[in-house]
Amino acid sequence: MSALRDASADPLTCPPQGVAEEAPLALGRDLVVRYGGRTVLDRVSIEVHRREVVSLIGPNGAGKTTAVRTLLGLIKPDAGVVHHAPGVVVGYVPQRIEPEDLLPLTTRRFLAMAGRRARADIVAVLEEVGAAPLIDRQLSNLSGGEFRRVLLARALLRDPDLLVLDEPIQQVDFAGQLAMHQLIGRLRDRRGCGVLVISHDLHLVLGATDRVVCINGHVCCAGEPEAVSRHPEYISLFGPGAAAALAVYTHDPGHRHDHPIAVAAVDDTPPDSGVDPERAG
Amino acid sequence: MFDDFFARALAGGIGVALATGPLGCFMVWRRMAYFGDSIAHSALLGVLLGVVLGIDLNGGIILMCVALALLLLLLQQQRRLATDTLLGILAHGTLALGLVGLSFLQSVRVDLMTYLFGDILAVTGRDLIWIYGGGGAVLVATALIWRPLLAVTVHEELARAEGVRAGLVRIVFTLLIALAVAIAMKIIGLILIVSLLIIPAATARRLALSPEQMALLASAIGAAAVAGGLHGSLAWDTPSGPSIVVAALALFTLCHGGAALASVFFGRVVDSARAEN
Numbered sequence: 001m002s003a004l005r006d007a008s009a010d011p012l013t014c015p016p017q018g019v020a021e022e023a024p025l026a027l028g029r030d031l032v033v034r035y036g037g038r039t040v041l042d043r044v045s046i047e048v049h050r051r052e053v054v055s056l057i058g059p060n061g062a063g064k065t066t067a068v069r070t071l072l073g074l075i076k077p078d079a080g081v082v083h084h085a086p087g088v089v090v091g092y093v094p095q096r097i098e099p100e101d102l103l104p105l106t107t108r109r110f111l112a113m114a115g116r117r118a119r120a121d122i123v124a125v126l127e128e129v130g131a132a133p134l135i136d137r138q139l140s141n142l143s144g145g146e147f148r149r150v151l152l153a154r155a156l157l158r159d160p161d162l163l164v165l166d167e168p169i170q171q172v173d174f175a176g177q178l179a180m181h182q183l184i185g186r187l188r189d190r191r192g193c194g195v196l197v198i199s200h201d202l203h204l205v206l207g208a209t210d211r212v213v214c215i216n217g218h219v220c221c222a223g224e225p226e227a228v229s230r231h232p233e234y235i236s237l238f239g240p241g242a243a244a245a246l247a248v249y250t251h252d253p254g255h256r257h258d259h260p261i262a263v264a265a266v267d268d269t270p271p272d273s274g275v276d277p278e279r280a281g
Numbered sequence: 282m283f284d285d286f287f288a289r290a291l292a293g294g295i296g297v298a299l300a301t302g303p304l305g306c307f308m309v310w311r312r313m314a315y316f317g318d319s320i321a322h323s324a325l326l327g328v329l330l331g332v333v334l335g336i337d338l339n340g341g342i343i344l345m346c347v348a349l350a351l352l353l354l355l356l357q358q359q360r361r362l363a364t365d366t367l368l369g370i371l372a373h374g375t376l377a378l379g380l381v382g383l384s385f386l387q388s389v390r391v392d393l394m395t396y397l398f399g400d401i402l403a404v405t406g407r408d409l410i411w412i413y414g415g416g417g418a419v420l421v422a423t424a425l426i427w428r429p430l431l432a433v434t435v436h437e438e439l440a441r442a443e444g445v446r447a448g449l450v451r452i453v454f455t456l457l458i459a460l461a462v463a464i465a466m467k468i469i470g471l472i473l474i475v476s477l478l479i480i481p482a483a484t485a486r487r488l489a490l491s492p493e494q495m496a497l498l499a500s501a502i503g504a505a506a507v508a509g510g511l512h513g514s515l516a517w518d519t520p521s522g523p524s525i526v527v528a529a530l531a532l533f534t535l536c537h538g539g540a541a542l543a544s545v546f547f548g549r550v551v552d553s554a555r556a557e558n
Contacts (some may be wrong), residue, residue, distance in 0.1 A: 072442050092442035103310045103435065104489045113432050114443070139491070151439075158443065 024049050024192040025162045027086050028071045031080035033063070040066050042218040043080070048162060048194040053184055055197045055209040055225075056263055059237055062216040064198045065095060065166055070163060071196075091155030093148070095166035095198070103142045108135050108148050114157040125153045130179060145176070156187075163187060166198045184208045286402055287515065291405040293412050294507035294525065297465045298477065300416030302485075302500025303423045304461050305381050305478035307454065309486070310434050314479050315365060316353065319372035321462045321474040323349040325379030325396055332386060339411055342466055346459035349375060350396055354455055376471075399470030399522035401511070415464040419457055426453050431492055468507075469522045477503060480529040483537045 024047040033041040040063045048054050058064050071074045071082060072092060084090075111122045126132045131149040134142060142150065145266050155163055165184075185208040187193040197209070212228040214220045220233035228234050241242070308317050324342045326349075331341020349371065356367055381390050395403070404412075423430075428478030429450045432440040441447045465474045481503035482495065489495035509532075 069438070074438055074441055088445075090437060090442055094436070094438055094442075102312075102486060104486065104495055105435065105493055106491070109491060112434065113428070113435065154439075164442075 002273045013176065021117065022050055023085055024083075025085050026071055026090075026196075027081075028067070028077075029081045029083075031067065031070050031077045031082070033066055033070055033075060034078050039217065041070065041077070044215055044219055046071055046196070046213055048196045050194050051055045051188055051192045052211065053188050053195040053197065053209045055199060055212045057199050057212060058215045058220075060200060064200075064215060067215060068196065079213055085161075089158055089160045091158045091160030091163045093151045093155050093163075093165045093168060103139075106115060106135075107131075107137055107139060107142070110139055110150065111154050111157055114154045121157060122153075125156050126150075128156065128183070129153045130176065149176075149189055159191075160193060162194045162196065164196045167200070168197060169199065181208045286404075287511070289404045289406070290401045290521070291408060291508060291511055293409055294401055294468050294511060295504045296409070296412040296416050297468045298503030298507050299500045300419045301461050301465060301478050302481055302498075302503050303427075303496035304419065304457055305503070306485070306492070306496045306499050307335075307430060307434060307480035308458070308475075308478050309482040310492075313458075314370075314475055315368045317458055317462065317478055318475045319353065319368040319375075320346050320350050320459055321466075321471045323375035324373040324462060324466055324471045326375045326382065327379075327463070328391060328396055329379055329382040329386070332383075332391070339463060339466075343460060343463040346455055346462050350459045351452075352454040354452065395470070397465065397470050397472050398520065399466065399473065401468045401521045401525075404467060407437070412464055412468075415460055419461050419464070422453065422457055423495050426450055430454055444547070469525060473522055473526050475495070476526045476529065477506075480533050481506060484529070484533040487536045487540050503529070506532055 029045045029047075029049040030043045031041050031045070032039065032043060044063070044067050046056065046067060056064050056067065070077050070080075072086075072090060073082060096118065100194065107126070108119075108122060111125070121170070123132065123135065126135055129149045129152050131146065131153060134146055134150060139147065139150070152165070155165075168180055184195055184197065188195055188208070188210075209225055211223065212225050213222040214228055214231070214234050214237065216237055220237060221228050221231040224230075294339060303557070308314055316465075321343050327342035327345025328338050329341070330345050331338035353368070353371065356362075356371075357364055362370075379464045380393075392400075392402075429440070429445045430453075432443070432445050433450050437447055461478070462471075462474055465477060482499040484502050485495045485498035489498055506529035507525050510528035511521060513519065513528060514521040514524040523534050
């Protein structure tokens with residue numbers, strides 16, 4: 001297991017300045033991944049620096065998850081280079097993960113597996129992601145949205161240098177989405193964390209992102225969110241409507257909570273709904 | 282104390298049950314019942330190997346089980362055949378090879394029934410040393426890899442992203458299954474071995490609230506099944522190995538059936554009480 005950072009260190013301490021010259025936390029250059037005969041990634045390059053939020057966007061099947069898994073060393077690329085800064089602690093929240101029904105495990109115990117951490121740390125991090133009441137529940141009794149929060153808590157408990165979130169907004173209700181944006185910003189500003197966020201939708205990550213990489217097998221365009229949203233390849237991928245909607249969005253960030261589409265996308269069981277009949281065992 | 286054949290049988294059976302309880306839980310969690318079964322089926326080929334090499338038959342069984350376990354791990358990397366197809370081929374292929382091979386050995390009489398269904402009542406002092414030495418090693422090794430193995434079992438990608446060496450952990454775990462199978466052969470025979478790994482663990486799932494609880498309960502339930510089965514075998518003159526499995530099955534039915542009945546009569550009380558815990 002990789003070494004956990006000293007638990008006594010204050011997680012909110014700022015790292016030394018001079019961020020721009022620093023080597024990236026994680027770097028993937030010209031990554032090529034083929035499944036069977038199909039090229040899923042075609043010379044994709046991504047890098048994440050400390051104190052930077054990078055959003056990886058693209059349509060379904062664009063290879064976003066594959067790119068991230070390759071960057072994390074979970075997939076061996078057919079070509080290209082992956083490099084991590086020495087001693088980087090990664091917190092990873094995968095997209096699809098089902099709690100194992102057969103394994104009796106409480107949230108507290110699941111979080112303790114992230115490293116030997118005190119009970120107070122676990123309680124604090126659960127409060128940070130709004131999942132404090134779940135601490136003594138069995139994982140098999142959690143809803144999808146609840147479980148994603150617990151996963152996020154686990155990633156944070158590791159006190160990561162690099163936090164990787166695969167579709168963090170999925171299955172999270174709208175209040176949760178706002179909280180997620182705030183959380184991502186806080187992680188960057190106070191912990192000095194590098195954050196890599198995958199999303200199929202630029203809207204959802206726009207609130208807190210420094211750089212956007214748009215891929216569809218290859219890198220279509222990359223840069224600041226505004227520039228990407230005007231880029232012809234972005235518009236051809238997502239349609240002119242997406243760019244227009246984005247423009248409205250950026251001009252009125254204060255009223256995000258009234259957006260009707262996002263409210264309709266709520267897909268979460270309330271925390272107090274009790275046992276899901278499908279899962280009870 | 283171990284002069285009596287029944288006491289030796291009881292000591293051997295309980296030793297095996299204690300050692301295999303935690304391992305059986307991981308087999309249940311990782312859905313590897315058929316994997317264990319395939320390794321067990323190759324044990325007969327191990328007997329053949331032992332005879333041909335002129336080494337201790339237990340040693341031959343361990344060698345063969347380990348070899349097959351590693352072969353399985355290797356073959357799982359390929360994508361041409363589904364894992365269960367592969368396991369089916371290897372399980373029955375190695376069993377058939379073992380049976381055919383042993384039939385050539387006219388000079389050595391091998392009691393097939395002993396290997397297929399076990400002969401716990403013939404456990405010797407030497408067997409007990411194998412069981413407690415090997416079983417102790419299995420338990421110690423399981424404890425040593427417990428944390429990383431549990432992390433990989435809960436979610437392999439997450440564990441790997443957090444720096445757990447999943448490949449190494451999987452190899453050690455597979456070797457432990459091979460060792461456990463070799464140890465349990467004498468007690469319960471290669472046909473029924475997996476039931477001694479799986480049934481106590483599945484029974485314990487109902488009662489446990491943590492992985493460690495489930496592992497300890499599985500060991501205890503396995504030991505109870507051995508004791509119950511052996512006494513039943515003595516009382517009604519039934520074959521010992523199958524009697525142990527029947528006892529384990531009875532405990533499983535009692536536990537799950539009891540819980541199901543309770544939830545019918547008391548609604549969701551049982552489950553919601555568990556959720557509160």
